[in-house]
Each structure stands twice: as C-alpha cells, then as structure tokens.
Amino acid sequence: MRRERNTKLVDLFALTGWSKGELARLVNRRAAGMGHPQLATDTSRVRRWLEDGECPRDPVPRVLAALFTERLGRVVTSEDLGLTGRPRHHVPAVPEELPWSTKRTVDALTEFTGMDLMLNRRGFVGTGFALVAGPVLVTNFDRWLGAGKSAPTGPAAAPPPRAGTFGTRAVYAPIDSGPVGAEEVAALEHAVTVFRAWDANRGGGLQRKAVVGQLNEVGNLLTAENPAQVRRRLWAVAANLSVLAGWMSHDVGLDPTAQNYFVIGAHAAREAGDLPRAAEALSRAARQMVHLGRPRDALALIDLAQRTAGDRATPTTRAMFHTVEAWAQAALGQAAECRRTLGLAERAFTGSQPQDDPDWIGFFDSADLHGMQALVYRTLADSDPSAVRPAQEHAQKAMELRALGHQRSQTFDLISLASAYLLDGQPDAGAQYARMAIRSTREVSSHRTWDRLGEMQKLTGRYKDVPEVRSLHEEIADGGGLQGPAAPA
Numbered sequence: 331m332r333r334e335r336n337t338k339l340v341d342l343f344a345l346t347g348w349s350k351g352e353l354a355r356l357v358n359r360r361a362a363g364m365g366h367p368q369l370a371t372d373t374s375r376v377r378r379w380l381e382d383g384e385c386p387r388d389p390v391p392r393v394l395a396a397l398f399t400e401r402l403g404r405v406v407t408s409e410d411l412g413l414t415g416r417p418r419h420h421v422p423a424v425p426e427e428l429p430w431s432t433k434r435t436v437d438a439l440t441e442f443t444g445m446d447l448m449l450n451r452r453g454f455v456g457t458g459f460a461l462v463a464g465p466v467l468v469t470n471f472d473r474w475l476g477a478g479k480s481a482p483t484g485p486a487a488a489p490p491p492r493a494g495t496f497g498t499r500a501v502y503a504p505i506d507s508g509p510v511g512a513e514e515v516a517a518l519e520h521a522v523t524v525f526r527a528w529d530a531n532r533g534g535g536l537q538r539k540a541v542v543g544q545l546n547e548v549g550n551l552l553t554a555e556n557p558a559q560v561r562r563r564l565w566a567v568a569a570n571l572s573v574l575a576g577w578m579s580h581d582v583g584l585d586p587t588a589q590n591y592f593v594i595g596a597h598a599a600r601e602a603g604d605l606p607r608a609a610e611a612l613s614r615a616a617r618q619m620v621h622l623g624r625p626r627d628a629l630a631l632i633d634l635a636q637r638t639a640g641d642r643a644t645p646t647t648r649a650m651f652h653t654v655e656a657w658a659q660a661a662l663g664q665a666a667e668c669r670r671t672l673g674l675a676e677r678a679f680t681g682s683q684p685q686d687d688p689d690w691i692g693f694f695d696s697a698d699l700h701g702m703q704a705l706v707y708r709t710l711a712d713s714d715p716s717a718v719r720p721a722q723e724h725a726q727k728a729m730e731l732r733a734l735g736h737q738r739s740q741t742f743d744l745i746s747l748a749s750a751y752l753l754d755g756q757p758d759a760g761a762q763y764a765r766m767a768i769r770s771t772r773e774v775s776s777h778r779t780w781d782r783l784g785e786m787q788k789l790t791g792r793y794k795d796v797p798e799v800r801s802l803h804e805e806i807a808d809g810g811g812l813q814g815p816a817a818p819a
Contacts, residue, residue: 336383338412350376405445435597443546522570531735534578535775545571565602583777609639625661645681650694653702663713697731700724704746721750741770745782752789761798
C-alpha cells in the first residue's frame with residue numbers, strides 16, 4: 331500500500347535546490363565521513379523518502395539533518411524533516427504534542443543545540459526560519475499548562491532512557507557521557523552564574539556559542555543514569571542554560587532560534603519540577619514579542635506565564651511578570667490598564683524577600699523595576715504624552731541604582747531617558763543622553779540596543795533644525811546601519 335508523502339521533507343528539499351541524485355551522493359559522502367561507508371543511497375531511495383514517506387534507518391536521519399542545516403543556514407532537526415516516526419504533516423516549529431516526554435525533551439535539547447553549534451562552526455547565523463506566534467504558540471502552551479499541574483518533581487520523575495539510545499548524538503557529541511556527581515553539577519551551576527554575569531554586562535553576542543555548547547553537554551549528561559536528585563539538578567541547569575541561550579539569541583537578533591530555546595527551557599524546567607521557572611521562560615518569550623511588535627501575543631504569553639507559576643511565584647517574580655504585561659499594554663496604547671498593572675508590580679515588589687527568591691530571578695532588583703517602568707512609560711508616551719515625565723524619572727532612578735556589571739541594562743536606561751526628553755520637547759538633553767547611549771552601545775554585543783537606538787532615531791526627525799540633534803541623527807545612521815559591534819556567535 332502506498333504511504334503518505336513526507337510533506338515536511340518535500341518542502342525543505344524544495345528550498346535546497348538539490349536534485350534527488352545530488353542529495354543521494356551527499357548522504358553517502360557524509361555517512362562515510364561519520365564511519366558508515368557501507369551506506370549506498372541512490373535516487374530511487376530519495377524518491378521513496380519524499381513521495382512514499384519511507385523513514386530511513388539510522389544514521390540517515392542524522393545525516394540529513396546535518397546536510398539540511400548546512401544548506402539552509404538554520405537549525406534543521408530530524409523532526410523538522412518528518413523523520414522521527416511522528417505524524418509528518420507540515421506543522422509549526424512549536425510541536426502540538428505537549429507536554430513532551432522526558433526522552434523527547436532530551437532529544438530536542440541535544441539535537442537543536444548540536445545543529446546550532448554546527449551553524450556557528452560554519453559561519454551561519456540561523457535566521458532563516460519562521461517565528462511562531464499568535465494562537466499556535468499560546469494554544470500549544472496552554473495545553474502544556476494543564477498537564478503541567480502534574481509536572482515531575484524530581485524523585486518521582488521517570489529516569490531517562492539509557493545512554494546510547496539517542497540516535498542524534500553522534501553528529502556532534504562523540505564522547506559518551508556517564509553518571510555525574512554532585513561536584514560536577516555544582517560546577518555546572520556555577521557556570522550558569524558566570525554566563526549570566528557576562529550576558530548582563532556585555533550582551534549576548536560574545537558568549538552565546540559557549541552557552542549553547544555547555545547546554546549541549548548537559549543534554550548529553552541527561553542521557554545517563556543518575557540519582558534522582560542529581561537528575562533534577564541537571565534539569566534545572568538545562569532550564570537555566572536554555573533560557574539564557576534564548577535570551578542571548580534574542581539579544582543578537584536570532585529570534586526564531588531564541589524562541590526554540592525558550593520552549594526547550596520551559597520543558598526542561600517542568601522536568602525539574604519548577605513551574606515558576608517554566609513560567610519565567612514564557613515571560614522571556616513575551617518580552618521578545620513586545621520587542622518584535624507583537625504585543626497581543628505577548629499579553630497572551632504573560633497571562634499563561636502567570637497562570638503557570640500560580641501561587642508558587644515569589645513577590646519578585648510576580649512583580650516582573652506585571653512589568654512585562656504593562657509593557658505590552660503600553661505598546662497597545664492601553665493607558666489605564668498599563669498604569670494599573672504597574673501599580674500591581676510596585677505593590678508586589680514591596681513584598682520581595684530576596685532570600686526566598688530563586689537564583690534565576692536575581693536580575694530583577696530595584697534598578698530593573700525602575701528600568702522596566704521607564705521603558706513602559708516611554709512606550710506609552712507614543713500615545714499618551716503624560717507618560718513622558720514618569721519615563722524620565724524612572725530612567726534616572728534606574729541609572730542611580732544600577733550596580734556595576736550591568737552595562738547593557740544601563741544602555742537601555744540611557745535610551746529610554748534620551749527618548750523621553752526628545753518626546754518632551756527637550757532636544758538638547760535628549761541629544762546629551764543619546765550620545766551617552768551610543769557610546770555605551772558600542773561597548774556591548776547586543777543588537778537589541780541598536781534596535782532601540784533605531785527607534786530613538788525616528789524621534790530626532792522633528793528636530794532637524796537643531797544642529798546638535800541633526801548631527802546625532804547622522805551619528806546613529808553611521809553606526810553601521812544600526813548593527814551591533816560584533817557578529818552573532
């Protein structure tokens with residue numbers, strides 16, 4: 331009986347420009363390089379993969395994923411190619427079958443990071459695939475939320491499959507992983523702290539590859555048998571690294587890649603039994619949506635994050651959620667709702683007990699609260715002029731409170747302040763802080779800062795008769811086409 335055609339593989343194959351014969355030759359050559367010289371793929375075999383939905387045996391799915399990743403310049407996994415045994419209908423990047431099983435989460439983690447590292451080695455940046463948004467993303471996670479109420483809690487979680495059962499590992503992880511001890515896990519936890527500090531100060535561009543590589547290794551460790559407590563800590567490390575990899579990817583403009591890491595991070599947090607951590611991953615995706623001009627999607631995601639965390643969220647976490655919600659409302663011009671939500675953020679933050687907060691919310695301190703309020707009011711000022719003065723006040727307060735080692739956040743404070751002064755009819759003050767922002771931006775590896783400078787540049791157009799602002803406008807335009815100081819890594 332004729333099988334169903336593999337529409338996923340057909341669609342991606344069409345993008346490559348290969349002929350069936352070319353793909354067959356490439357598969358044989360790559361397989362031989364991986365230690366499988368006996369493989370003899372031909373044109374008719376490729377046709378059966380495409381038209382008859384035939385699923386080739388290992389190592390062919392891994393080989394195809396590597397070839398398509400290189401050809402298309404973005405991460406392509408065996409699941410993207412419809413070669414995992416699951417339904418092959420063309421579906422968005424975020425899968426419909428939620429929650430993932432433990433094995434599927436490890437598969438996604440190791441394969442996606444491995445392909446991401448492959449792109450880095452060959453000089454690609456991985457921007458060529460679509461961002462999932464709207465009802466597809468939110469509905470999928472909403473299903474996951476319901477199942478998440480019975481999320482694994484560490485000791486009760488099922489052990490992962492035994493090492494060696496993950497067919498994708500040989501592409502990028504030739505060293506087998508064995509059990510790890512508490513000291514090794516502690517070293518991994520410390521590495522997360524170091525990477526976070528670097529990201530906060532210098533942006534995501536310079537250390538993103540290191541974070542992805544570390545995450546890939548943690549994924550490999552999760553394929554081994556480990557005591558329940560060690561396994562739970564490993565999943566927590568995987569969640570933290572996934573979210574950080576996502577944030578760094580977003581910071582350098584790799585937004586579809588970022589979204590995939592946020593999804594993986596949410597599932598890893600669920601495996602660790604930490605629903606508030608999963609919710610914080612969703613809140614990062616919400617912030618990404620506002621930045622990309624999709625505030626309604628952001629509101630749906632942050633609502634889901636709040637429901638996911640529920641009463642497990644600390645006051646600090648709830649305050650952070652409210653600021654993201656307020657930013658989305660400001661982008662929609664919902665002035666009354668925005669101010670009400672900021673009030674909720676302030677009230678929640680007054681109940682913060684830092685000693686009770688998890689380490690992953692440590693970035694959200696008084697300075698960040700004021701910085702987010704400045705950003706929210708500056709965004710609202712586009713539709714409500716009365717928001718200009720609060721934007722200035724909160725930006726000034728944020729800069730006073732910023733600790734050393736948070737240069738990227740300070741850069742955003744400067745951009746918010748400069749924009750607020752330009753909106754307030756004070757071009758001289760706006761130009762002064764804008765120049766400070768430009769100098770600071772050139773010292774961090776963050777495309778997001780240049781995106782925000784681009785938004786600020788639009789405000790200078792009304793002051794072209796002011797020499798100081800006119801030269802500022804030209805200086806921003808000469809900043810490399812609003813490109814960051816370093817290529818994404």
